[in-house]
Amino acid sequence: MGGDPSILIHNARVWPSADAPVIEDGSILVRDGRIETVGRFQARAGTRIDAGGALAMPGFVQAHVHLCQTLFRGAGEDMALLPWLRKVVWPMEAAHDRASLMASARLACAEMIRGGTTSFLSMETVRGTDATLEAVAECGLPGVVGHCLMDDTGGYPPLAVDIDDGLAECDVLADSLRGTPTLRLAVAPRFALSCSADSLREAADFARSRGHLLHTHASEQTSEIEWIRERTGMDNVRYLHECGLSGPDVCLAHCVQVDLRERALLAEAGTNVLHCPGANLKLGSGLAPVPEMLDAGIPVGLGADGAACNNRLDLFAEMRLAGLIQKVRLGPDALPARDIVRMATQGGAAAIGWGGETGVLEAGRRADLVLIDLDDLSILPGDDPASAVVYAAHPGAVVLTMAAGRVLYENGDFTTLDVGRVRRDARDQRRKLARRAGIGRG
Numbered sequence: 001m002g003g004d005p006s007i008l009i010h011n012a013r014v015w016p017s018a019d020a021p022v023i024e025d026g027s028i029l030v031r032d033g034r035i036e037t038v039g040r041f042q043a044r045a046g047t048r049i050d051a052g053g054a055l056a057m058p059g060f061v062q063a064h065v066h067l068c069q070t071l072f073r074g075a076g077e078d079m080a081l082l083p084w085l086r087k088v089v090w091p092m093e094a095a096h097d098r099a100s101l102m103a104s105a106r107l108a109c110a111e112m113i114r115g116g117t118t119s120f121l122s123m124e125t126v127r128g129t130d131a132t133l134e135a136v137a138e139c140g141l142p143g144v145v146g147h148c149l150m151d152d153t154g155g156y157p158p159l160a161v162d163i164d165d166g167l168a169e170c171d172v173l174a175d176s177l178r179g180t181p182t183l184r185l186a187v188a189p190r191f192a193l194s195c196s197a198d199s200l201r202e203a204a205d206f207a208r209s210r211g212h213l214l215h216t217h218a219s220e221q222t223s224e225i226e227w228i229r230e231r232t233g234m235d236n237v238r239y240l241h242e243c244g245l246s247g248p249d250v251c252l253a254h255c256v257q258v259d260l261r262e263r264a265l266l267a268e269a270g271t272n273v274l275h276c277p278g279a280n281l282k283l284g285s286g287l288a289p290v291p292e293m294l295d296a297g298i299p300v301g302l303g304a305d306g307a308a309c310n311n312r313l314d315l316f317a318e319m320r321l322a323g324l325i326q327k328v329r330l331g332p333d334a335l336p337a338r339d340i341v342r343m344a345t346q347g348g349a350a351a352i353g354w355g356g357e358t359g360v361l362e363a364g365r366r367a368d369l370v371l372i373d374l375d376d377l378s379i380l381p382g383d384d385p386a387s388a389v390v391y392a393a394h395p396g397a398v399v400l401t402m403a404a405g406r407v408l409y410e411n412g413d414f415t416t417l418d419v420g421r422v423r424r425d426a427r428d429q430r431r432k433l434a435r436r437a438g439i440g441r442g
């Protein structure tokens with residue numbers, strides 16, 4: 001084997017960012033996991049990849065996902081949020097073991113890699129996050145993995161964990177990630193209804209003292225915000241703010257039900273919002289006021305949420321839905337395709353704390369990119385990249401996914417995953433998990 005580990009992707013239509021023009025017949029030189037050069041140039045490299053005229057763009061940032069829920073796909077259809085959590089999601093999370101967590105994470109990573117996702121922020125469950133981290137590390141997908149905290153589960157003991165134990169576990173997990181720059185830990189109180197006010201404050205203080213991202217769910221449904229108003233006398237976003245959960249190091253998934261005052265508070269604090277249109281539609285939660293939030297200067301990323309409520313982990317589907325739902329709310333020009341691509345790339349990267357690291361193809365950034373076949377029958381003629389990516393493209397059009405300079409997927413083949421095993425384990429572990437949880441036939 002030669003000694004030159006550099007990779008040159010050439011013969012590509014390079015789209016460096018949502019705001020940049022396409023570079024025809026462009027190239028990208030990658031060395032040591034980072035982008036060295038982007039543009040029209042010739043160079044020697046250890047490995048040459050002919051893109052065949054495909055679109056080369058930043059890999060997608062899946063800004064809200066639950067890897068541990070991928071095995072729950074299809075288990076709780078046509079239910080409202082709070083009963084769905086209580087009767088399906090929580091019992092299945094409580095029934096997870098190491099093997100089922102790893103099978104779930106591998107399946108999630110395989111689906112995300114095939115769909116051009118190159119980094120993610122997830123919320124896992126209250127136990128076993130070490131198994132999830134191990135599976136993600138094997139897959140080679142960069143990510144921020146949230147360890148879930150729940151100390152006040154309203155009479156559902158199996159997932160209740162004392163906050164001090166939960167935070168001690170966060171320290172152990174963060175220690176295990178030293179020397180792995182593509183994986184980070186987030187501190188993730190589940191949502192205001194499953195955490196005491198004291199535990200929210202402790203989690204916020206703890207995360208800040210160690211430089212971890214804070215991640216929670218907020219204002220997904222009216223039933224949830226009514227409960228919180230009853231318990232605290234406050235609107236949810238205000239309550240979270242009072243508990244320390246606001247600011248540039250905080251990621252709030254959903255924010256569907258947020259009024260003008262709450263939006264002003266989010267903007268003022270610089271709190272990040274993670275928009276999940278597919279899950280919001282499927283759980284009947286509503287249509288998030290995304291154009292208004294962007295206009296107010298609130299940073300917004302895009303996510304699928306878990307496979308239990310989407311059911312795909314497909315950023316193409318989320319981009320398309322993000323555009324379509326705003327057309328119904330505010331008219332056809334409410335959220336241009338370019339703005340949606342920005343949310344799915346650099347917007348999401350900034351939201352999850354990787355703003356300078358990924359989301360744009362430029363020298364010095366991590367080499368996280370996707371090649372999309374513009375000759376795909378759903379995409380042709382595909383002249384405008386934003387329109388092609390948001391409204392026409394799909395995971396089947398992804399020809400190559402590279403994360404941190406490593407090709408993870410190329411022409412249907414995975415390089416870090418045995419996809420036959422992923423499939424077998426998904427079926428087998430789902431059956432065992434459903435049996436342990438006492439849910440359906442699995």
Ligand SMILES: [Zn+2]
Nearest residue numbers: 217253305306
């Ligand atoms: Zn979620």
